[in-house]
Amino acid sequence: MQNYDPKKIEAKWQKFWEKNKTFEVTENPKKSAQGGSAAVGKFYSLIEFPYPSGEGLHVGHPRPFTAMDVIARKKRMEGFNVLYPIGFDAFGLPTENFAIKTGQPPAEVTKKNIANFTRQLKSLGYSFDWSRVVDTTDPKYFKWTQWFFLQFFKHGLAYKKNQPINWCPKDKIGLANEEVVQGKCERCGTAVEKRDKAQWMLAITKYADKLLDGLKEVDYITPARVQQENWIGKSEGAEVKFALSNVILSEAKDLSGERLDSSVSPQNDNSVKELTVFTTRPDTIFGVTFIAVSAELAKGWIDRGWKPEKKIIEYIETTLKERVATEDQDEKEKTGIAAGFNATNPVNNETVPVWITNYVMGGVGTGAIMGVPAHDERDYEFAKKYNLPIKEVVVGTNVQEKAFTETGEVVNSDFLNGLPTPEAKEKMIQWLEEKKIGHRKINYKLRDWVFSRQRYWGEPIPLVYCEACAGWIPVPESELPLKLPKVEKYQPTDTGESPLAAMTKWVNTTCPKCGGPARRETDTMPNWAGSSWYFLRYTDPHNDQEFASMEKLKYWMPVDWYNGGMEHTVLHLLYSRFWNEFLYDIGAVPTREPYKKRTSHGMILGPDGEKMSKSRGNVINPDEMVEKFGTDAFRTYIMFMGPFDQAVMWDTNGLVGVRRFLDRVWNLQEKLTGVGHVILSGAKDLRGESLDSSSTSRRTQNDKHTTLLHQTIKKVTRDIGSMAFNTAVAALMQLTNELAKEEKISTSDYQMLLKLLSPFAPHISEELWEKYGDGKTLAFSPWPTYDEALTKEATLTIAVQVNGKVRATIEVAADASEEAVKQKALTEENVLKWIAGKEPKKIIYVKNKLLSIVV
């Protein structure tokens, strides 16, 4: 027997899989390369496709990839027609920045990076269908990304809006709200500024309710579901109009197109006579003692002719500046300034002052709130600071000392008195609606999606602006893809325009509608665009007539199991669900929800327990590990290192241990009965047991050996299903250790071990299967089944407790009667000693587990 030589074996099988197209699938399993018999069903397993960075594969990538590979391989053995595709999300800033630095065209850099990633991924033995690779930067792919954008546009869900955006002065790029982390650019950490810029928007907010509802019908891990719910942030309440005591504007101005419309009455004379607030607690409206408005809202008034005192203008300006720059929001104190006029509470005609404050956000609700210090903590804090009255309207704790925010009985509220909070809320909304001073309103935290970037390396937005037609005209679908022109410089211009803006030849075009002169949109799409539909393309990647045929979509969709990082559970998951639901509504895809099940993996940390990063010097290179220990050991270790959903530290010593395990599996060959024979289907081993690969051990006795085999099958099967890979590997180690103790091992037992091991360590398993298997490919051999009865041990060890402490253990036959166990226990010396002649008060028997005697 030769020593285990992973390098040789792994190269051999990777070549074999590639040559035989082992993992390429079709919708008709009979025609597929390997699926000889009709499949029990389809299984679409998906991982988040990687961004092909210049650094190559990071050791973090293999964790989800290997996990889904294990699941996909097991599903194949269980008879499913398994699609496990791979692709590259290749548009993006790092490549563009690299191009800016070196002058190399991003397309070429991307090509090189993808080649390197492909080599690395292939060396890890993943069972990807390599015939379906997608690349988001391929014009054949982004043709459809652009097509989808046009569908959004045609259905009124894409619109251009001139609004303040988050602007990163370093990257010279507009950022979505979600790309701003604590006032800083998510990518480079530079403080973000506000800047006005016309941006393409996607109206994801129109899908807020659908996105929320859809979560009920899918199986997402709880944190993923909760995060999506929180991000959408639905709150139910009411909008209420408060009349203002004096008209604050005087000059007539053009009001069109501003977001402030919703909070200002549409008066011809442009005066602001009333103010709309949003509240989730209309039941507390009798407790209003002030009105708080955001600095953004007040700024809008000034823009439209309000002339307040100088200190008010100064306050507004400072607050707006702070809004973006603030780092430690923890210590941010609430501030405010009286606006100098009052509002009238419509329910009781009380006059309350209007304050401009820093704790009300311009972009939330109407940008104005009613201050109820007795029942809202923030209002309370503010009222205390500025000595505003606190009026109790819900019975609870002393509201002069602390805001009472829970539900209770309403008081001091006229017709609401005596009602519990929820009923008061309903009654008040109805009353407001009757009197036409307010109405029920559902509010969302979710904002529309800023969909344009002033960048080169992204999908061009396929629209032209025509003066004659006075608007944005779509590029005809027949002219897609609209390719990126070759440019000299990839750097965005100082004005913030995309590098494409400098390409006058490309920009100046003709209007598809009237034929007159027109200008192309020079913004490109964000990173998220290509990844919002890639799972659809995998089902039909070479289709040049449609993004995917309905027939293929119907076969493969929805994705059965999608695993990805927690960092993508909010944005990518929400965006791609939005696209899919929109496509479902226009009849382009067959399922409303794209993903049936979503799980997440934890991060792999460096050996020092810190996040891996170049600057810390704690980065582990997968290539190096594979070179040293072999792919199978690497894969198996990744699965063994800890609970899949938790962060784990890298420890190369642990990898050594797994390699030892594989060596042991390899060495078991020596103990095999009938070594050297290729065992064919229908053959029997030396014990006369069938070696039919679909059977497991045929022995029916509950001997220790058989029990362990069946227990292992059960445990590994179940653990893979629940992503408890670490304990599945542990069970395989345990079985291997037990088999190593025996003098001879039956070939059927060995076959079973190889099958269970193969999803984790496919190369060594195939190699050994070639020698000791049934002559077919292990990858499609039936997964072992177990007999529940045979997982039970024949004799059991029962713990005997006296007063809660284990004093003895006794061996009894399985399912022994309580009486028999009791009698045996009461003959144990140590048990008698602790009972010390006393009469047992109580004896509790837990079947097959323990006997508890209380004296």
Next chain:
RNA sequence: GGGCAAGUGGCGGAAUUGGUAUACGCGCAUGGCUUAGGACCAUGUUCCGAAAGGAUUGAGGGUUCGAGUCCCUCCUUGCCCACCA
């Protein structure tokens, strides 16, 4: 501040519905095999104690014959969100 996880040997971590805490791996120790080994094999390894025995799952309390697991109070760490009215 809010939400969600999680705290178990020297280390990574196991432990169906409450039922023998510490599986599996690392490390360490002793022995074997070897010219040698950082290779391999065997045995041992939660802590205290010579032993009998006792203690032990972040801290404290509770329910129970019995709690790592359930309940209450508190502490710590990680992740996500952050004045959402």
